[in-house]
Amino acid sequence: MLELNQLVMDFSGFRAVNGCSFKVDEGTITALIGPNGAGKTTLFNMIAGALKPTSGTITFQGGDITGLPSNELFSKGLVRTFQIPHEFHRLTALENLMMVAPNQPGEALLSNWLSWGRVKAVEKDVEAKAEETLEFLGLTQVAHERAGNLSGGQKKLLELGRTMMTDAKLVLLDEPAAGVNRTLLRKLEEKIEILNKERGYTFILIEHDMEMIEKLCDPVVCMAEGRVLIEGSFQTVRSDPQVLEAYLGETVGAEA
Numbered sequence: 001m002l003e004l005n006q007l008v009m010d011f012s013g014f015r016a017v018n019g020c021s022f023k024v025d026e027g028t029i030t031a032l033i034g035p036n037g038a039g040k041t042t043l044f045n046m047i048a049g050a051l052k053p054t055s056g057t058i059t060f061q062g063g064d065i066t067g068l069p070s071n072e073l074f075s076k077g078l079v080r081t082f083q084i085p086h087e088f089h090r091l092t093a094l095e096n097l098m099m100v101a102p103n104q105p106g107e108a109l110l111s112n113w114l115s116w117g118r119v120k121a122v123e124k125d126v127e128a129k130a131e132e133t134l135e136f137l138g139l140t141q142v143a144h145e146r147a148g149n150l151s152g153g154q155k156k157l158l159e160l161g162r163t164m165m166t167d168a169k170l171v172l173l174d175e176p177a178a179g180v181n182r183t184l185l186r187k188l189e190e191k192i193e194i195l196n197k198e199r200g201y202t203f204i205l206i207e208h209d210m211e212m213i214e215k216l217c218d219p220v221v222c223m224a225e226g227r228v229l230i231e232g233s234f235q236t237v238r239s240d241p242q243v244l245e246a247y248l249g250e251t252v253g254a255e256a
Ligand SMILES: Nc1ncnc2c1ncn2[C@@H]1O[C@H](COP(=O)(O)OP(=O)(O)OP(=O)(O)O)[C@@H](O)[C@H]1O
Pocket: 011, 014, 015, 016, 034, 035, 036, 037, 038, 039, 040, 041, 042, 043
């Protein structure tokens, strides 16, 4: 479904991503892990159209998408969420979902603001879809609460909801577990699993929570210093000596 071929990203002479290649098969949940500064976010930004690669190519569903802006990727079904949720804090949870009508750039805040009146006026079906989405996520009780007042975990669920308002095929999740309490984390995992198994979403997750990765993700791709160190099942990656040395020694090694 997605193929990265020798991606490179330079920032004023510093090579943050250094020839990264891997494939993502349709229907999988892939974890992208690695120590701080490994290049995971930079890679996400290139896939999601926020950064133009210095070199290399990205193919999505057979077409070259290298350097395409996020709004074009969004309409192709490639959607990303953020480590820090990008909700409109003064709008309600329901309104936040209604903003994300298909064929609109999920990240283009200004264009979303400008189109809000139009969305509100014409889209009864959008409202129904937003209500359904809140129900699926177990957020119906906060539908009319301002998004800024939601807990960290509820905001993460709302971000996931934004992807459900589109015809998402590939969803990039940036640290979905970060700042989420254990109860909501289980719920988030369950919803990601349902979206994957029952609705056909393919996911790539940047994540540090090894429990979540073990439960949900196969394969796991480990990056270090801008490169892919190894890719395989959680068990394979966890026990690889290079990975232990680069990263997992301090985290999984300690937890497992
Ligand atoms: N816009 C930028 N300008 C210069 N250097 C950058 C820029 N963005 C990232 N970097 C550098 O590129 C390297 C990779 O950063 P990146 O954020 O992609 O790593 P990461 O694996 O996501 O780390 P973390 O897990 O801490 O989020 C780091 O050394 C970072 O300082």
